[in-house]
Amino acid sequence: MPSIEELITARERAARAAEPAIPADLPVIACERLVRIFSVAGVETQALQGLDLVLRRGELTALIGASGSGKTTLLNILAALDLPTGGRAVVAGHDLLTMRARDRLAYRRSTVGFLWQQTSRNLLGHLTVAENIELPMRLARSRRTDRKARTSELVDLLGIADCRDQLAAGLSGGQQQRAAIGVALANRPAILLVDEPTGELDAESADDVFGALRAVNDHDRVTVLVVTHDETVSEQVSRTLAIRDGRISTEVLRRTGTDEQGQAAHFAQEYSVLDAAGRLQLPADFIEALALKDRVRLTLEPDHVRVLPDRDDSVGRDA
Numbered sequence: 198m199p200s201i202e203e204l205i206t207a208r209e210r211a212a213r214a215a216e217p218a219i220p221a222d223l224p225v226i227a228c229e230r231l232v233r234i235f236s237v238a239g240v241e242t243q244a245l246q247g248l249d250l251v252l253r254r255g256e257l258t259a260l261i262g263a264s265g266s267g268k269t270t271l272l273n274i275l276a277a278l279d280l281p282t283g284g285r286a287v288v289a290g291h292d293l294l295t296m297r298a299r300d301r302l303a304y305r306r307s308t309v310g311f312l313w314q315q316t317s318r319n320l321l322g323h324l325t326v327a328e329n330i331e332l333p334m335r336l337a338r339s340r341r342t343d344r345k346a347r348t349s350e351l352v353d354l355l356g357i358a359d360c361r362d363q364l365a366a367g368l369s370g371g372q373q374q375r376a377a378i379g380v381a382l383a384n385r386p387a388i389l390l391v392d393e394p395t396g397e398l399d400a401e402s403a404d405d406v407f408g409a410l411r412a413v414n415d416h417d418r419v420t421v422l423v424v425t426h427d428e429t430v431s432e433q434v435s436r437t438l439a440i441r442d443g444r445i446s447t448e449v450l451r452r453t454g455t456d457e458q459g460q461a462a463h464f465a466q467e468y469s470v471l472d473a474a475g476r477l478q479l480p481a482d483f484i485e486a487l488a489l490k491d492r493v494r495l496t497l498e499p500d501h502v503r504v505l506p507d508r509d510d511s512v513g514r515d516a
């Protein structure tokens with residue numbers, strides 16, 4: 198006779214297996230024209246203004262934007278804690294706008310893991326690192342041997358094996374963030390959402406946290422989305438998106454290759470993002486350099502589009 202624990206574990210496994218399987222080439226996160234409007238005492242704030250976002254399985258992407266640009270709003274929607282006012286968001290095969298309350302709970306428990314902006318929300322200070330990481334697995338009723346094995350695997354990957362039996366409250370900020378990544382990934386979610394992970398850390402601890410994120414991304418093939426206002430983070434990841442006024446404005450892709458002398462080199466290419474409606478944001482420094490304002494003229498050239506300041510006062514004169 199199987200024990201009750203084994204039966205429950207089998208049921209959990211079956212429930213997980215029944216989750217929609219995502220083919221490898223489909224986006225694991227797909228947002229289309231996402232809008233979120235907050236209304237407080239008659240004042241409306243458009244936190245997201247038609248945001249398009251596609252993340253493929255296993256990508257490690259940073260989303261960088263100033264305070265108030267809509268980063269946490271987006272993560273709350275992707276975590277199924279908030280609903281958009283309009284648009285579409287499909288994550289790991291779940292349509293977030295139509296998902297039922299019961300499915301939202303299961304989704305938050307097993308499909309997404311998060312690291313919150315308020316660090317106190319991530320760990321229980323009076324428990325050890327290992328106990329913190331085991332907690333979500335206990336709630337999901339994993340077997341003791343599986344819990345122990347997963348905890349050991351995570352503390353090794355995250356570089357915190359030496360403090361696994363220390364109380365979380367006594368750790369350094371960087372160690373706490375790495376332990377929190379362990380908690381978020383305990384139940385092997387497909388997606389890890391990370392809000393401002395290095396805001397309170399020095400440069401060295403921040404490097405350790407990003408090293409840990411790369412390690413788990415590589416090992417678990419978990420799709421990681423990190424949001425931050427820290428522009429230097431783009432050096433830590435291969436793909437960076439910039440968010441401005443609730444929309445993705447630019448994208449930077451980094452790759453390693455060989456330069457003209459045959460030496461290993463890093464290359465970065467910046468792209469502006471063209472949304473589904475054909476809208477484009479010009480970089481702020483381009484706008485400033487040419488004092489662009491109100492309207493510009495576009496001309497189609499054989500292989501590019503020119504954007505010209507509206508200084509032509511001859512318009513209409515020839516007619």
Ligand SMILES: Nc1ncnc2c1ncn2[C@@H]1O[C@H](COP(=O)(O)OP(=O)(O)OP(=O)(O)O)[C@@H](O)[C@H]1O
Pocket residue numbers: 235236237242243244262263264265266267268269270271314426
């Ligand atoms: N619950 C809410 N009610 C009303 N307005 C809100 C709410 N949450 C966010 N906002 C507003 O939406 C905009 C985006 O906020 P959000 O918290 O997403 O920004 P952020 O990019 O995470 O900023 P920060 O870097 O400071 O964390 C802001 O103008 C904010 O004041």
Ligand SMILES: [Mg+2]
Pocket residue numbers: 268269270314392
């Ligand atoms: Mg925020």
